[in-house]
Amino acid sequence: MVLQDRARATLEAIIGGAASVFAAQGYSNASLAQVSAAAGVTKGALYFHFKSKEDLARAVIDEQRRIVRTGGEEILARDRPALAKMVLMCRMYGRQLVNEPVVKAGIRLTLEASAFSDPVPQPYEDWIAVMQALAERGKQEGHIGPGVDPDDLAGFIVASFTGVQMVSDVLTGRKDVIQRIEEMWAFLLAGIVHEDFQMGADFLPGLVPAAA
């Protein structure tokens, strides 16, 4: 038991160290020597758990997806309207991009793989499917207008979120990503909210459709 706990602690330290190295350097510049130094473990311990840099990158991406999925499931389980959940998921993901080294590293690794060798559609498809179901529900709940196509909306939310965090990264190192996510939702809401629905301040604090 004690040995197992120690192995798990080592594994966590390695993934944390790998995340900080991948987030800062990207995949191709990262070295296993840097990871073992950042994790505070010997190279022997590192090689015991991971055979290659690619193994390590996959473990970081898996851990990122686990963190994002856990946060998403927690929001989906709340007693809230679907439209509010859509906004809350984007806010959560935005905060994780700023605060969670594993999420930062995971998105960088996914973007690297997507843009430069092997497209990785799964994370986008997963997220589009969740948003599509919520948009459908938001229409049923009378918050999203009947003319809005849930597929188109889900695709546009995921695409624009992807661009918002990316442009924020290039222009400010993601310092303004939370603010930009709020602006994104202000524009979206102005176009999609049902004309009969008056969104009060209690719907979701901080949420205001932009006035045209």
Place this chain on the structure above:
Amino acid sequence: MVLQDRARATLEAIIGGAASVFAAQGYSNASLAQVSAAAGVTKGALYFHFKSKEDLARAVIDEQRRIVRTGGEEILARDRPALAKMVLMCRMYGRQLVNEPVVKAGIRLTLEASAFSDPVPQPYEDWIAVMQALAERGKQEGHIGPGVDPDDLAGFIVASFTGVQMVSDVLTGRKDVIQRIEEMWAFLLAGIVHEDFQMGADFLPGLVPAAA
């Protein structure tokens, strides 16, 4: 004169060859041997014009920016409302991303540099500035509502366009990018068009705000 023409033709062939190699392989996998083969020029001719792969990548990015800028200036010079020009610029850029190897290669090289080593904010800032000026003018012309902040709108258009073309690339190899750009504008228009402005079919063919 004849010699000068031949030098110019060689230069164009090299940049075209470099664009096709960079677009397909990315910067780090591309080699000068592949470029000389794709361009149909000897390595000697290639080295006469370019000292390194980095030189070649810069030349492709410069040529991409020239193509995009030329197209943008042509649209800005038209006798059209500013809001129509904003849409036309996004459509033009979308078509160039599909049809122009130099633009395809240039955006890939810019994304690689942005995401993985040295952020390249200039192209984003240039484009945000143009959109900001057009949004301001669109408000004066009574097409964009008075409550819309031109800075926020310009930032969101550039960010969402960036994400739209990127997600389209990952999911369909940009096969649906033109359709996604139209969807993006349908959502944007639904939120930003002045409430007193009835956008007729003559405003811009194909342009319809999404109904909420």
